[in-house]
Amino acid sequence: MTSSQSNRLDTGGLIDRSQPLNFRFDGKTFSGFQGDTLASALVANGVKLVGRSFKYHRPRGILTAGSEEPNALVELRTGARREPNTKATTAELYEGLDAASQNRWPSLAFDVMSVNQLFAPIFVAGFYYKTFMWPAKFWEAIYEPAIRRAAGLGRAAGVADPDHYDKAWAHCDVLIAGSGPSGLAAAVAAGRTGARVILCEEDFALGGRLLSDGGTIDGMPAADWLSRTQAELAAMPDVRIMTRTTLFGVYDGGTYGAVERINDHLPSPPEHQVRQRLWRIVAKRCVVAAGALERPIVFAGNDTPGVMMASAMRTYIARYAAAPARRVALFTNNEDGWRTVGAALGAGLQVAAVIDARAEISAEHRSLASKGGFPVLHGSVSGIDGGKNGVRKISVSLTGGARAEVEADGLAVSGGWNPAVGLTSYHRGRPKWRDDIAAFVPDGAPPGMVAAGAANGAFGLGACLREGFAAGAAAARDAGHGSGSGATPVADDEAFSLAPLWHVAGKGKAFVDQQHDVTASDIELAQREGFESVEHLKRYTTLGMATDQGKTSNVAGLAIMAAVNGKSIPETGTTIYRPPYVPVAIGAFAGHHRDENFHATRLTPSHHWAAEQGAIFVDTGLWKRAQWYPRTGEKDWLESVTREVKAVRGGVGFCDVSTLGKIDVHGADAGAFLDRVYINTFSNLAVGKARYGLMLREDGIVYDDGTTSRLAEDHYFLTTTTAKAGLVMQHLEFCRQVLFPELDVQLTSVSDQWAQFSIAGPRTRDLLKEIVDPSEDLSNEGFPFMGAREVALRGGIRARLFRISFSGEMAFEISVPARYGEAMARNLMIAGKPFGVTPYGTEALGVMRIEKGHVAGPELSGTTTAADLGLGKMMSTKKDFIGRVMAGREALVAADRQVVVGIKPIDKARRLRSGAHIIPKGETPGPDNDQGYVTSVCFSPTSDQWIGLALVERGRERIGEIVHAHDPLRGEDYDVEICNPVFYDPDGGRQRG
């Protein structure tokens, strides 16, 4: 197997050589080992070219070994699971992995679009703004599609995600981000106090830089200390280690966001398992031990495949036993970069030269160079000779002005380290500059959060352990736990020496942000054009706005900006840091809330019975309601609905109206309370009676309506519309608790406790007699219109019976405990058989309410007053109520307001549609003569034509006038007559009968 892995080292690494894995990249088959990432496996196979760049389609290789990677982005998997912009550096290798490079056409090696490089001047900073200014219509037709094809990253799958995602909560005392030496020391210190600890590690293995750099801790090799520490943590019952989990954000009140990639390391999630889980973690304290990111030095050709961060090169060599190059050069401005020389020599690789920007190097390194037989060149890399096949030759500007060339096939670069200040800065904390390490360190972290170790600018191994341990102990103590036992782990601190160097002037493109193809000269251009603030610089050049959020580019970018502005780096400052730290799939945020589970579904008590009847259901809010009940032979919904209406008007029908909001109002002041929330009076309602009520908002606009019954002296039963059920409850609780706490009243939501049915039609009483206990008097005298009381049903169940009518027919509404709802529907069908009982749905309900001119949702639109609805006379003048004063405002009582009227088409065969505008007859429609609109329409079986309700300016004065209905959306124009909104039984004799 190894034979095909040309750059795999013979020994070493944390890979499992007994588990070879085959994978495909751009259609070619390769092999790697368990423990590889896709990037390390590509390195092991000598693959240097992994992608083309965003704007110029330049060949790019692997720059880093972590989630900061700007270049090695691939489309991972195929078909519905294809995911673009996946970092090869964090994608774990699995058997059969299939990845494709992005942004190249027709192939990675030969990319037609790389001619963009020849047109580079048009792709400079701000090119979108400058080049594609106008004509505006060219944007959609030409510019945008062309830009999207040429520039842009991977392709989305284009079909629904087949995987499942989960969301979960976790709570702990101490949350730790990162499992390097600082994070592990913090976990041990906190865990030993008995605190509840959660440690999140992005990688699949714990250890952070220890996995690549080793070292000696407590007198033992780092690997041994790592095993011992993992064992200690595993034995602590309240310590939870979460690998493959990135802490991506911090929110108010100590809430953190994390994404756990549970099954991304497998070809697809095992059956019934989720792919990823989004965690919301509530922590009393948080220790950010997220480490630091090595930063590049910007020089011409720094994006050539084979140029790699020095620490990444060590990682590939030491952790993955994969050699990124055979003959390595190092360009460093600091001591730490030299560790790569040691790693390369240790692995038997050649070191071509070290280019060190510092004036002096240590005696130890001088002797290493002489033993290794390579020169140390004091100076900087000024250019790269190479291309898609990698680095060939490196040009060096020596201190003093001379030039040199180095032949090598790989260049490790170290410009120093930037603490990972993301998490600590997400609450607008501005990191502060530390001159001694030439880096920003956290400042202004959110409450309860501290940074430790490299994330805090402490780069030595010993310092990381000390800071981590101290921070973990302090966090546990602050979270209420006593001190723990055990000593701080001990290690030496490496020497620190760094000469800041950000940018080497030279010929050719020098990239700052490799993912967005932003060069040093783009920054200089932006500055010349006046974009001097870092926030402007960022947006004008798009520096740091790619999927890597500029992890390797931001600091270098603002250092270059500072230099051209002649300011210091701290004066220039950083941009605002925002979560997420790594891209998080939208699917993870959605979790299981997709498709039919997007929101909860509420079923009416008679739902299953209605489904048996073949009902068609409609979504109203969370509810599924029976819309109509089609019968065999009916050709469309209109035929079914018309039959249902006729059956009710001619006999008897019933409808589940349990979706209405239902509230029990108890207390000595229940009546007084209702007087304040309704425009009409309820305190004088007799026990055993119901009354229609209308509620306003405090601004005088109608809020909701419904029927409220008085069941006892101190007990009312209030109903709301379906749509406002929850909101009215909230509003009434506000009135009770905040506005009128002096009233003795309690509210209980009983919406789910009662199944309620409307039974309507001239034969209602015949049907009810079969249901209600014979001892109950249902006669017009014994149970008159608007009567309401508890009754016994045959069989002993207690029910609430209300003689109210929405349909205009003789009707009752009956409430039974919800668990009897389905049985009630079945019994109504059985008992009603002799009378031809017909179940009806919300459509027929709507038809009958329009025929009766009753207002509903379309008229209670949040813009109408009681008077607009024709209910102005209900407003009591003898009491205060919510909305009373504001309802009297000039504009709300103006004579020319749009009010509810009926309309019918002049052409009796015409179908009406809601939304049509009302225009005076003979005038050309326009905003100036728009006098209202059609709110509700239906085909009225009773009138044998379409009818509607409309809000029309001065409508009540215009009964009989012919106006024009203008429907530009549907391209319809026709005349309608304004009429009384009550089309059916205007004197109400039928409902009182």
Place this chain on the structure above:
Amino acid sequence: MRITCPFCGERELGEFTYLGDAKPVRPAPGASQDEVYDYVYLRDNVAGAMEENWYHGGGCRAWLRVTRNTLTHEISSVEPAAGAGARQVVK
């Protein structure tokens, strides 16, 4: 954000609904239109500690008077509304 409900304990933001400034007091019956207008529409745009009405609809349905710093979201106090809680009738 997390709010410690006096009845339910510390709960997550999603359980609560925000209404806004708790300072304005509903004018007594008979107040002028101008007074009611101010009550309905005029709000201070506070940068700092602000008393607000929050509803624990996902829990006990109590209305709460929450003092929140609008700059930091730090919550310094949570009090039940005068009429919140069962049997707590203010006479």
